[in-house]
Amino acid sequence: MSQTTPAQHKRLAERYDRVAEQLAELYAKVADPQARMASAAALLHHKMPHFFWTGFYRLVDGDLIVGPYQGPIACLLLERHKGVCWASADRGEAVLVPDVHAFPGHIACDSRSQSEVVVPVRDASGAIAGVLDVDSEKPDAFSEADVEGLTKIAAMIYG
Ligand code: SME
Secondary structure, three states, X not given: OOOOOHHHHHHHHHHHHHHXXXXXXXXXXXXXXXXXXXHHHHHHHHHOOOOOEEEEXXXXXXXXXXXXXXXXXXXXXXXXXXXXXXXXXXXXXXXXXXXXXXXXXXXXXXXXXXEEEEEEEEOOOOOEEEEEEEEEOOOOOOOHHHHHHHHHHHHHHOO
């Protein structure tokens, strides 16, 4: 899926737009970041058929600890500066991993995860507040359309 046709990209982008519109309506009523994360995880997880695990890790006192999520039980605490979530938080950018086994230091919370995309979540001051992490049971399940859509939704948490 790293290589998508323009039609596939458009279909997925429109799906993200619909999720973002629905979240915008919900977020108008509540600004609490954790309530917003919980709603984003639930909506994304149920609207995106290629998502196996959907959730947030929050940066708390220098640690990435699990936040609201949907899917199988996951690691509560990620070893510092190791794995995909930390790579995204440390670099301050999206990290798209078509094959988790090929990513040095990848942290396998569930051995069924085969591919993954992580985008940073920034607070109102622009500081990294955590990450939005999505895993798939299929290899190479994500594309740039996922990076763009998830980046847009991550920006709404503190927006
Ligand atoms: N695989 C992630 C850890 C979190 S789980 O995927 C839910 C990582 O390498 O950071």
